[in-house]
Amino acid sequence: MTDPRFQQAGVAATTYPCGGCGARLEFAPGTTALQCPYCGFRQEITAGDRQIREIPFGELANLARKPVGSIGKYVFACQRCAARTETNETASLCQFCGAPLVIDPAASGQLVPEGVLPFLLDRSAVSTHLKKWTSSRRFAPNALKNVTTAESTKSTYLPHWTYDSQTRSFYTGQRGEYYYVTETHYVNGERRTRQVRRTRWYPARGQVQRAFDDVLVPASTQLPTAEIDKLAPWPLLEAAPYQQQFLAGHFALRYDVEPEAGFEEAKRRMAVVIHDDCEHDIGGDTQRVHSVDTQHANVSFKLMLLPVWVATYVYQGKNWQILVNGRTGEVHGERPWSKVKIAIAVLVALIVVAAIVYLVVANGHSGSSSTHHH
Incomplete structure (x- = not known):
């Protein structure tokens, strides 16, 4: 249960009535318009005079906001059916009639x-x-x-x-710079040389x-x-x-x-x-x-x-x-x-490997028998 000290007062949710059938408009992805999901009525979103600002970090202390931990659930009052919906979201749907609910950002307690x-x-x-x-x-x-x-x-x-x-x-x-030295080693009594990379380090x-x-x-x-x-x-x-x-x-x-x-x-x-x-x-x-x-x-x-x-x-x-x-x-x-799909794949792989091994062994035997025949 929400602590009553942190319970937000009921906030009116902004909704947009349809000019065609009276239902509520929703933003249509891929457009710049609101659209009615029932009758298809569309209403263009008019560009306001707001601009996207970069806010100097030094101004943060002067901005109106509440600490995150002190903000309780919002209580939306649906304008369509008057039902109240509790939520942590700033935009949601009415749990009773499905109408879109969007909080007035000035009432959110947040930036x-x-x-x-x-x-x-x-x-x-x-x-x-x-x-x-x-x-x-x-x-x-x-x-x-x-x-x-x-x-x-x-x-x-x-x-x-x-x-x-x-x-x-x-x-x-x-800073490391590579250089190479020649090293000598012996393999089965035979003398061999190889180039080995080393690094010289310099302060930087x-x-x-x-x-x-x-x-x-x-x-x-x-x-x-x-x-x-x-x-x-x-x-x-x-x-x-x-x-x-x-x-x-x-x-x-x-x-x-x-x-x-x-x-x-x-x-x-x-x-x-x-x-x-x-x-x-x-x-x-x-x-x-x-x-x-x-x-x-x-x-x-x-x-x-x-x-x-x-x-x-x-x-x-x-x-x-x-x-x-x-x-x-x-x-x-x-x-x-899926454990079943993995088990089947492993089983198939084992069958394939077994078949390859069998063919290799079988070919080896046929080769040796034909050599013996000659």
Whole structure:
């Protein structure tokens, strides 16, 4: 049960009535319009005057927001049927009438997203990508094919932080240069020589600079970070300034990773690239990097919503998830292994090996018998 201290007051969910039949409009993937799922009525999303901003990191302390841990569930008041829905999501569907629910970002207690990358792939396109992926998973149980059904997939916007930073890094290390020496050894009393590679090490130090742009860090821990990262790259240049209409009829997770913690993760991701820069700067045939001291300047950030189709299915009592990039169709996720299919494959392999051995032995015997005959 939600702690009443952290219970959000009822928030009115924004919905968009259909001009044709009075139902509720939803954002249609691959378009810039809201569409009625019943009568097909369409309404273009008009571009507002908002721009996607890079927010200076130093301004973070002045922005209106509540600590992530103090925000309870949102209580949506559905404008269609007046039912109340409790959820941790900033966009959802009414659990009673199915009407789209989108929170007013100013009432969320969180920072407002700067941009949204709208869904490009609709449900049927995602089903095609899933079917292709599941059919290519050898040794997967037949139940894996069920994830292409409509009921198991949810179009969900995942929050991500992006960070820009001008970095200057001072390093110490060693540059290795190869040289070769001739070694002598004996094989069955016969003298032989060989070339053996050795390395001479020289001290190295220097500095490298790099301007990082839009380093992405998942801002929700609801889905495994490693799997989300595999969906990259994202066409961020195609993002639109945030408007609630893009979320209508879809789900959206709120962030549970604060921007400060996200920047620490971004620095770790930048460090991997900077380490490679240092090695390249050291030169030589091989390198050792002993220390790197990086300074960050002109750091900025923003909150972006990225489109992911989340397919969930149950196999042998366990939940499995598959994620699909809602723009590119890139598919990644968990898959069970079919012990029966693996056992059959092993058995077939053993039969093939046994047959090859039998043929080799049989040919050997026939060869020796014919030699003996002569």
